[in-house]
Amino acid sequence: MVHLESHPLSQRLSRTRREFLRDAAGLTLGSTLFSAPLFSGARFPSPGRKVVVVTFGGGARDQETFAPEGQENIPHLMKELIPRASFFTQVVNRGILGHYVATASLATGVYETFNNFAATPPESPTVFEYFRKDLKRPASDAWVVAPSNGFNRIGESSHRQYGPGLGARVILPKHLLTAATAGKKDYEHLLRDNYETPLYAPELSGNPFEMQQLAEILKLSVEEFKAHALTLSSPDELSVYIARQLMRQVGPSLLWITLHDIDIAHAGAYSLYVDGIRRTDRLCLEIWKTIESEPEYAGRTTMFILPDFGRDGDEDAGGNGFQHHRTGDVLSRTTWMMALGTGVRQGVVYDRAAQSTDLVPTIGALMGFSTGLCQGRPIQEVL
Numbered sequence: 001m002v003h004l005e006s007h008p009l010s011q012r013l014s015r016t017r018r019e020f021l022r023d024a025a026g027l028t029l030g031s032t033l034f035s036a037p038l039f040s041g042a043r044f045p046s047p048g049r050k051v052v053v054v055t056f057g058g059g060a061r062d063q064e065t066f067a068p069e070g071q072e073n074i075p076h077l078m079k080e081l082i083p084r085a086s087f088f089t090q091v092v093n094r095g096i097l098g099h100y101v102a103t104a105s106l107a108t109g110v111y112e113t114f115n116n117f118a119a120t121p122p123e124s125p126t127v128f129e130y131f132r133k134d135l136k137r138p139a140s141d142a143w144v145v146a147p148s149n150g151f152n153r154i155g156e157s158s159h160r161q162y163g164p165g166l167g168a169r170v171i172l173p174k175h176l177l178t179a180a181t182a183g184k185k186d187y188e189h190l191l192r193d194n195y196e197t198p199l200y201a202p203e204l205s206g207n208p209f210e211m212q213q214l215a216e217i218l219k220l221s222v223e224e225f226k227a228h229a230l231t232l233s234s235p236d237e238l239s240v241y242i243a244r245q246l247m248r249q250v251g252p253s254l255l256w257i258t259l260h261d262i263d264i265a266h267a268g269a270y271s272l273y274v275d276g277i278r279r280t281d282r283l284c285l286e287i288w289k290t291i292e293s294e295p296e297y298a299g300r301t302t303m304f305i306l307p308d309f310g311r312d313g314d315e316d317a318g319g320n321g322f323q324h325h326r327t328g329d330v331l332s333r334t335t336w337m338m339a340l341g342t343g344v345r346q347g348v349v350y351d352r353a354a355q356s357t358d359l360v361p362t363i364g365a366l367m368g369f370s371t372g373l374c375q376g377r378p379i380q381e382v383l
């Protein structure tokens with residue numbers, strides 16, 4: 001288990017973040033549980049418990065989100081979600097700051113070290129495999145909705161004791177759309193992918209499997225899907241549309257939605273980056289509202305929202321501020337997480353250090369399965 005002391009700058013950032021939230025939303029500071037034993041015995045996972053994880057796609061800085069000047073970009077988080085959540089101001093990512101490898105690390109609870117730009121499976125078992133193997137759940141009970149860039153392999157690791165046949169089913173909305181529209185120009189704005197390295201452009205290939213997902217799993221006709229897609233403005237809106245359809249038609253107990261619009265920041269246009277944040281803010285609320293309104297999810301679901309990592313600061317000479325995440329500085333590694341829903345304390349802020357790898361064991365403790373090979377440990381405050 002890797003548990004280093006957190007960096008002083010990380011602690012300072014976390015305290016500032018806490019002040020912003022306290023001032024704006026009037027939140028309480030929770031007691032810190034530094035000395036909480038690993039197994040407190042306080043966990044009673046309920047059999048019908050569901051978990052939805054949303055990654056706050058691409059990461060944003062506090063200046064454009066939690067700081068006073070940024071709060072106008074995240075009105076739904078500030079006014080509707082954070083007051084209902086337990087909020088962790090210091091979630092440190094000690095791994096590689098590439099989106100696929102970092103998101104895979106969130107999903108395995110281990111800092112994965114594979115090449116971010118290769119379509120390779122995680123090496124350690126994913127939360128989906130732990131869940132399905134331990135609780136003997138069918139493939140239909142764990143799903144990932146993801147951008148296409150490498151993420152098609154995120155549902156299942158190459159680990160010998162887990163892997164093939166035990167992972168999550170992965171749905172790639174852009175592939176569905178490509179399959180349904182045969183790459184028509186009207187839909188180009190929904191198919192943008194991989195903002196970081198234009199040279200690496202994975203093929204968006206729709207195939208018969210995708211068409212089958214559309215018809216049999218999502219219960220969407222091609223015509224209906226195409227017509228609705230024309231009303232959407234971004235890839236993340238497409239992902240959330242598909243995720244909602246999945247929640248209604250399949251109702252998986254473990255659902256992972258990877259948002260990615262904010263990462264358009266790499267293009268260098270500040271206004272597009274801020275638009276991405278505002279849209280992500282709205283989509284997080286939409287997902288929460290779906291949880292509250294769908295009988296399969298209402299009253300039994302815990303939702304986690306967290307970024308994979310942040311972005312560079314303006315001060316670092318080696319970085320480009322909001323545009324990239326190249327320096328690996330403390331700022332871009334000190335992220336946050338909120339948990340809300342069943343059993344979670346509302347309106348509380350915790351500023352003790354947690355790690356990105358703590359998510360998987362926390363989900364395991366909530367749902368009642370073991371996550372033996374991961375590096376993190378359960379976040380006691382939400383159990």
Ligand SMILES: [Zn+2]
Pocket residue numbers: 058099196263266325
């Ligand atoms: Zn990026």
